[in-house]
Amino acid sequence: MTTALITGATAGIGAAFARRLARDGHDLVLVARDTKRLREQATELHDRHGVEVEVLAADLSEEDGIASVEARLAEPRKPIDLLVNNAGFANKGRYLDVSMADELKMLKVHIEAVLRLTSAATEGMRERGRGGVVNVASVAAFVPRGTYGASKAWIVQFTQGAARDLAGSGVRLMALCPGFVRTEFHQRAGMGTDNIPGWMWLDADKLVAAALSDLARGKSLSIPDPRYKALMGVVKLAPRGILGGVTSRTGRKYGPQ
Numbered sequence: 001m002t003t004a005l006i007t008g009a010t011a012g013i014g015a016a017f018a019r020r021l022a023r024d025g026h027d028l029v030l031v032a033r034d035t036k037r038l039r040e041q042a043t044e045l046h047d048r049h050g051v052e053v054e055v056l057a058a059d060l061s062e063e064d065g066i067a068s069v070e071a072r073l074a075e076p077r078k079p080i081d082l083l084v085n086n087a088g089f090a091n092k093g094r095y096l097d098v099s100m101a102d103e104l105k106m107l108k109v110h111i112e113a114v115l116r117l118t119s120a121a122t123e124g125m126r127e128r129g130r131g132g133v134v135n136v137a138s139v140a141a142f143v144p145r146g147t148y149g150a151s152k153a154w155i156v157q158f159t160q161g162a163a164r165d166l167a168g169s170g171v172r173l174m175a176l177c178p179g180f181v182r183t184e185f186h187q188r189a190g191m192g193t194d195n196i197p198g199w200m201w202l203d204a205d206k207l208v209a210a211a212l213s214d215l216a217r218g219k220s221l222s223i224p225d226p227r228y229k230a231l232m233g234v235v236k237l238a239p240r241g242i243l244g245g246v247t248s249r250t251g252r253k254y255g256p257q
């Protein structure tokens with residue numbers, strides 16, 4: 001029996017990881033801030049799939065929250081085999097519209113927490129000679145737009161670099177780059193979605209299935225949909241100046257998160 005720890009497990013992509021991994025027979029540790037929601041989800045997954053589900057209420061924008069999840073990941077008697085660093089959010093507004101406090105909060109969750117939790121998990125995994133980490137980034141990592149995209153670009157670079165450093169150790173790391181996914185994300189950030197074409201939306205359960213299949217194949221970067229693979233191919237070829245113009249006209253409201 002293996003155990004997976006998922007951050008941001010109560011909604012959207014994290015909840016889809018929890019459903020899929022529970023269905024596949026993995027015990028779970030679910031992390032988020034809302035204790036009531038965590039407990040309800042744990043009970044449902046345990047009752048439906050018969051797996052053990054622990055809950056760990058932690059705010060990953062706070063030192064105490066990060067430290068408590070680090071401690072759980074480093075617990076030698078209850079090893080974690082798969083870590084999914086998924087918790088994340090966006091701030092509404094362009095650069096300089098968002099307060100410095102909110103920008104730093106996002107960097108704490110998207111960068112500091114991801115670095116510290118990945119490190120806490122992979123130390124034990126390397127000793128055991130097996131394990132996996134999925135760090136949820138975004139296709140926004142590939143376009144020059146705002147601090148959200150910059151934080152996701154850090155996740156991609158960090159994860160691929162660490163994957164290379166740990167190659168041959170039995171530990172796999174993968175950055176997952178979704179396009180638009182129907183979750184609570186846009187509503188929480190107060191972003192409108194009316195202008196996003198229907199074809200751009202991905203289903204969280206299908207996204208997770210594709211991501212886990214990419215992880216099993218040893219990929220260090222997963223863009224799990226042909227539509228977004230093609231789009232990112234075009235983005236790679238386009239001059240950054242043109243991309244910057246397109247994305248600053250579209251802004252956060254319409255660009256991929």
Ligand SMILES: NC(=O)c1ccc[n+]([C@@H]2O[C@H](COP(=O)([O-])OP(=O)(O)OC[C@H]3O[C@@H](n4cnc5c(N)ncnc54)[C@H](OP(=O)(O)O)[C@@H]3O)[C@@H](O)[C@H]2O)c1
Nearest residue numbers: 008010011012013032033034060088180181183184185257
């Ligand atoms: N939806 C998209 O279009 C999209 C596209 C690309 C990438 N992503 C990325 O995918 C990841 C998941 O997003 P989602 O769309 O599933 O969002 P979501 O539906 O809003 O879910 C976010 C989850 O993260 C938790 N969370 C938020 N802030 C937290 C904090 N400070 N500490 C601990 N947990 C926290 C939330 O639970 P609590 O509120 O209870 O803490 C919730 O479980 C994010 O990293 C996001 O950047 C999303």
